Amino acid sequence: MHSALWASKTGLAAQDTMLTTISNNLANVGTTGFKRDRPEFEDLLYQVKRQPGAQSTQDTQLPSGLQTGTGVKVVGTQKIFTQGSLQTTEQPLDLAINGKGFFQILMPDGNMGYTRDGSFHLDSEGQVVTSNGYPLEPGIQLPENVQSFTVGEDGTVSITVFGDPGVQEIGNLQTADFINPAGLQAIGSNLYMETAASGAPLAGNPGENGLGTVLQNTLENSNVSVVEELVNMITTQRAYEMNSKVISTADQMLQYISQNL
Structure with a gap:
């Protein structure tokens, strides 16, 4: 040949x-x-x-x-893993990480998944879960009579309930980071899994040890640049034609x- x-x-x-x-x-x-x-x-x-x-x-x-x-x-x-643009929403369960880190998600098989998608929901028991029903880890569960739900930049979760003007702290949201995030395995559903290449997760409170802060009523958009991808598409097309x-x-x-x- x-x-x-x-x-x-x-x-x-x-x-x-x-x-x-x-x-x-x-x-x-x-x-x-x-x-x-x-x-x-x-x-x-x-x-x-x-x-x-x-x-x-x-x-x-x-x-x-x-x-x-x-x-x-x-x-x-x-x-x-560059930062995507941040979009303000009106949903208190919408969270975004401003900086490094991932939300920790407990998978059905008991393993830990990691995501940058902070569009969370409540299940029938008041537990904070992903769109697929996987619970946030550490778990956060809201009582039935909750009036307001607040997540601080350091991950502190506090609520107020009907009939009680006081603020109650019910938990602390932790995030995790990796030495080599590019080594994570993408498994779909906006989730990643730890691999030998990524290294072990380094969990901690948001805002500490290089972890990004958590922003409530905010979502992180995709970091895809349409213009850049279209230019790459034209370059790829020309290279294909030349070959x-x-x-x-x-x-x-x-x-x-x-x-x-």
């Missing part, structure tokens, strides 16, 4: 992955707390036909070698040889 055909084939596959990533980013432009993905590429092994620095004579060396590349491959996709052109050109060259020799 002509080497250019193989190299261009790997280029087409890489740009296809790039387009898939861009489409996923754009599809989640309105997803609360979503973090955009960025594919990472790496060139493949080179065929060394003349070694750089090899002796051309007894007293001289080759200043440069003869190396031909064999294409490209996708080595990973990285989550970009296709290389395949067409190599085919024409092979056709010429087969017909004229």
Whole structure:
């Protein structure tokens, strides 16, 4: 097979992955707390036909070698955990983290999940849960006669109840951060899971030890930039077309040889 055909084939596959990533980013432009993905590429092994620095004579060396590349491959996709814009809402159960950190969510299997999506709800027992019904950890449960619900920037949860003008503190919301957030495993439903690459979670009170503060009546929007993704889409499309052109050109060259020799 002509080497250019193989190299261009790997280029087409890489740009296809790039387009898939861009489409996923754009599809989640309105997803609360979503973090955009960025594919990472790496060139493949080179065929060394003349070694750089090899002796051309007894007293001289080759200043440069003869190396031909064999294409490209996708080595990973990285989550970009930059802060999304903050949107003020009128819902007291809407929370956002201004800075580093994740809300801790207790999964049905007993493991801990992590999210930046702070659009919480109440279940039938007054427990604060996600849209899928997974409880916040540490758990926060509101009594039936609650009048107002307040979460401080440091995660302190306090309420007032009907018939009692006093303020009651019922718990403290904690967040967690990781040494390498990009190593978290995205499992869908705006949730991440700990992996060996992410390191162990470092839990604590919001605003302490580098953790971001918690803002009530606020949601964090997706950090996807539509303009940037559209520019990336155009670049990807052109790169795909050029790799296709290389395949067409190599085919024409092979056709010429087969017909004229």
